[in-house]
Amino acid sequence: MRILVVEDDVQIADLLTEALTNRQYIAGVAHDGESAWHEMQALEYDLVILDVTLPKMDGIQFCRKLRNQQLMTPVLMLTARDTKADKILGLDAGADDYVVKPFDLEELMARVRALLRRGGAIQPQLQWGDLSLNPSTYEVTYGNQPLSLTPKEFALLELLVTSGRRVLSRPGIIERMWSANDPPTEEAVKTHIRTLRQKLRAAGAPDTLIETVHGLGYRMKQLD
Secondary structure, three states: OEEEEEOOOHHHHHHHHHHHHHOOOEEEEEOOHHHHHHHHHHOOOOEEEEEOOOOOOOHHHHHHHHHHOOOOOOEEEEEOOOOHHHHHHHHHOOOOEEEEOOOOHHHHHHHHHHHHHHOOOOOOOEEEOOEEEEOOOOEEEEOOEEEOOOHHHHHHHHHHHHHOOOOEOHHHHHHHHOOOOOOOOHHHHHHHHHHHHHHHHHOOOOOOOEEEEOOOEEEEOOOO
């Protein structure tokens, strides 16, 4: 799941992106309203964490523009102003929830999970033959053998399984799994695929469970 953090305070933005990444989310970041709007046009996000006080386009304007364009992405609004009028202003602009700074990080993460559930972003258990993934608990097994995956490895395997026999190119994987602000090289994707195959093989999966379609990309092996 991809979450956009829109926050001009670099320290808070770094705190939130690190916390989200540690919880297996893909976190993008923008430090002003205009950059955030361009980011929303470029990529599909499941949630926006939005500061109210932003340069170029403030959070209220951004949220109104989002809703005027009929974009229903859940918005969790952050503000330093704890008044009833400010909360009403934010909610009327189209925000789904409202958190006052300074915030408790675990409470904010709980609100993130609640908004994602409300938006239907939590997926059911995924299955591909003997391979099983639980996106809610981040548990992966092949047969009865558990796999220990990094957040990026889990996200990559989840993407492959949900795509099934559809071939995913390396640039396509980068676009879906990394922020546009800091994309890796295609070699990084190859490295993640190689490590993922090694862990699957150690759990008893065949070498060809993740297929390479030469010159195109990757896909899951045809089920028998």
